[in-house]
Amino acid sequence: xxxxxxxxxxxxxxxxxxxxxxxxxxxxxxxxxxxxxxxxxxxxxxxxxxxxxxxxxxxxxxxxxxxxxxxxxxxxxxxxx
Numbered sequence: 001x002x003x004x005x006x007x008x009x010x011x012x013x014x015x016x017x018x019x020x021x022x023x024x025x026x027x028x029x030x031x032x033x034x035x036x037x038x039x040x041x042x043x044x045x046x047x048x049x050x051x052x053x054x055x056x057x058x059x060x061x062x063x064x065x066x067x068x069x070x071x072x073x074x075x076x077x078x079x080x081x
């Protein structure tokens with residue numbers, strides 16, 4: 001059986017997977033609210049993790065719906081309509 005996700009459902013799944021694995025919102029909050037800290041040497045690891053999350057987001061954008069659904073299930077993400 002072939003899954004057919006809408007563009008909105010794919011985006012939601014990808015965002016959910018990346019958030020579950022990397023807590024991207026926290027990094028984006030820091031990046032937005034404290035750019036000096038974000039760019040500092042002290043936050044090198046944070047920028048690295050965020051970069052990894054963005055690479056994973058790009059990879060997920062290219063996977064078939066079936067794999068995206070499987071990864072969503074593994075991350076316990078609920079997709080709605």
